[in-house]
Amino acid sequence: xxxxxxxxxxxxxxxxxxxxxxxxxxxxxxxxxxxxxxxxxxxxxxxxxxxxxxxxxxxxxxxxxxxxxxxxxxxxxxxxxxxxxxxxxxxxxxxxxxxxxxxxxxxxxxxxxxxxxxxxxxxxxxxxxxxxxxxxxxxxxxxxxxxxxxxxxxxxxxxxxxxxxxxxxxxxxxxxxxxxxxxxxxxxxxxxxxxxxxxxxxxxxx
Amino acid sequence: xxxxxxxxxxxxxxxxxxxxxxxxxxxxxxxxxxxxxxxxxxxxxxxxxxxxxxxxxxxxxxxxxxx
Numbered sequence: 704x705x706x707x708x709x710x711x712x713x714x715x716x717x718x719x720x721x722x723x724x725x726x727x728x729x730x731x732x733x734x735x736x737x738x739x740x741x742x743x744x745x746x747x748x749x750x751x752x753x754x755x756x757x758x759x760x761x762x763x764x765x766x767x768x769x770x771x772x773x774x775x776x777x778x779x780x781x782x783x784x785x786x787x788x789x790x791x792x793x794x795x796x797x798x799x800x801x802x803x804x805x806x807x808x809x810x811x812x813x814x815x816x817x818x819x820x821x822x823x824x825x826x827x828x829x830x831x832x833x834x835x836x837x838x839x840x841x842x843x844x845x846x847x848x849x850x851x852x853x854x855x856x857x858x859x860x861x862x863x864x865x866x867x868x869x870x871x872x873x874x875x876x877x878x879x880x881x882x883x884x885x886x887x888x889x890x891x892x893x894x895x896x897x898x899x900x901x902x903x904x905x906x907x908x909x
Numbered sequence: 910x911x912x913x914x915x916x917x918x919x920x921x922x923x924x925x926x927x928x929x930x931x932x933x934x935x936x937x938x939x940x941x942x943x944x945x946x947x948x949x950x951x952x953x954x955x956x957x958x959x960x961x962x963x964x965x966x967x968x969x970x971x972x973x974x975x976x
Contacts, residue, residue: 816912824948862960868925887921894952
């Protein structure tokens with residue numbers, strides 16, 4: 704299915720990312736997964752992804768490469784999902800199942816509420832240089848992928864789709880305090896994952 | 910006295926709504942004596958910043974490093 708040994712195909716796909724079926728399929732799969740998680744409706748998700756690709760076609764000649772294309776098409780999808788979720792507030796939202804959304808992260812705190820020795824955040828110094836590091840983004844993505852379902856969904860709604868808290872509560876049908884609990888847990892997990900797999904490693908290897 | 914679990918909860922909520930004066934005071938008092946929670950606060954802000962950057966340029970090996 705892939706054509707990686709063919710230099711012509713390689714240069715063609717460098718020029719136009721849509722000429723690389725593997726790239727398109729990977730991207731599409733990632734988008735469908737994300738849209739399905741956000742919308743809790745596979746057919747709405749497929750539609751949104753379809754529309755995002757169609758929307759992106761209009762500008763596909765002007766992309767510097769895959770990264771630019773990927774940002775562009777994901778950006779369109781993000782807006783479609785935001786619009787869809789905002790509309791969803793008018794209907795009875797997806798089934799409410801947030802009484803105890805995800806397990807309380809274990810090992811973060813002692814019973815008295817203080818950090819456990821393993822989980823206590825270290826000083827990352829100035830982490831901003833990592834934003835320029837491609838390897839950092841791979842770790843970041845992997846850490847996002849490891850968030851439990853409902854936490855991932857709400858955290859991405861808040862920080863990636865960039866809905867405001869009240870919009871999320873309306874769209875999903877949860878209380879503010881439940882949302883806050885999930886966001887707290889997601890932040891604990893995500894920073895823990897980044898520390899373990901990135902900021903600690905960095906220190907370990909000079 | 911606020912413990913670390915409560916303090917991190919407040920620091921997470923701080924990204925969602927303005928804390929009340931009472932909450933701000935309790936949090937400040939805790940942070941004075943708790944370096945790990947001070948790190949958490951910086952890191953929670955960094956997470957938000959990273960997510961915004963990620964939303965605009967999802968991780969990709971072909972990103973232009975000059976940007």
